[in-house]
Amino acid sequence: MYSVLIRPFEPRDSSDIIRIDAESFSTQNPTYDLFVYLAYGSEIFVADIGAMVVGYVVLVYREDEAKIMSIAVKKEFRRKGIGSMLLREAIKRAKEKGTKRLLLEVRVSNVAAQELYKKFGFSVVGVLDSYYSDGESAYLMSLDLNQADDFS
Numbered sequence: 001m002y003s004v005l006i007r008p009f010e011p012r013d014s015s016d017i018i019r020i021d022a023e024s025f026s027t028q029n030p031t032y033d034l035f036v037y038l039a040y041g042s043e044i045f046v047a048d049i050g051a052m053v054v055g056y057v058v059l060v061y062r063e064d065e066a067k068i069m070s071i072a073v074k075k076e077f078r079r080k081g082i083g084s085m086l087l088r089e090a091i092k093r094a095k096e097k098g099t100k101r102l103l104l105e106v107r108v109s110n111v112a113a114q115e116l117y118k119k120f121g122f123s124v125v126g127v128l129d130s131y132y133s134d135g136e137s138a139y140l141m142s143l144d145l146n147q148a149d150d151f152s
């Protein structure tokens, strides 16, 4: 058994995050991804089970909006509520920062993630054609934080 603590990123979490990024996305360079998140002044929260970090969420803030740049859970820990815990934290944090809208982009084929976002009240507000380097399009999804429930 393990318990999950959602807490802010610390530098020692980097190797776990890079491993999760590598197994979750078709990225060429997960180390670079993390570098970019940090360079952009993102806020990162991790799901810590004591022995390791098994998930993360990356938030960036622009004026009165926030964007989820990335969220991922280690494969063998999926479907256990950890993605929901991370998303709940991101929503709470964005509200605390006074942002009005939480945005994200998701591949049109990524039904698992879309289902997660819909559970928290996100809706599709646009389609970004050929958004990804492999030509796949993205849904732009949005959550109005003035109306969002706490989901706690």
Ligand SMILES: CC(=O)SCCNC(=O)CCNC(=O)[C@H](O)C(C)(C)COP(=O)(O)OP(=O)(O)OC[C@H]1O[C@@H](n2cnc3c(N)ncnc32)[C@H](O)[C@@H]1OP(=O)(O)O
Pocket: 024, 025, 068, 069, 070, 071, 072, 073, 074, 077, 078, 079, 080, 081, 082, 083, 084, 085, 104, 105, 106, 107, 110, 111, 112, 113, 115, 116, 117, 119
């Ligand atoms: C902005 C972006 O980053 S978009 C990219 C999102 N990230 C990824 O695609 C990376 C690979 N995927 C993952 O890491 C995970 O599947 C995540 C982060 C999308 C979800 O994390 P999980 O810990 O599995 O989510 P969690 O267990 O909280 O699931 C919550 C709900 O999401 C939905 N959901 C999650 N996985 C699936 C799935 N495979 N199929 C359908 N619905 C799913 C369900 O409604 C689920 O509730 P339920 O289990 O009661 O039915």
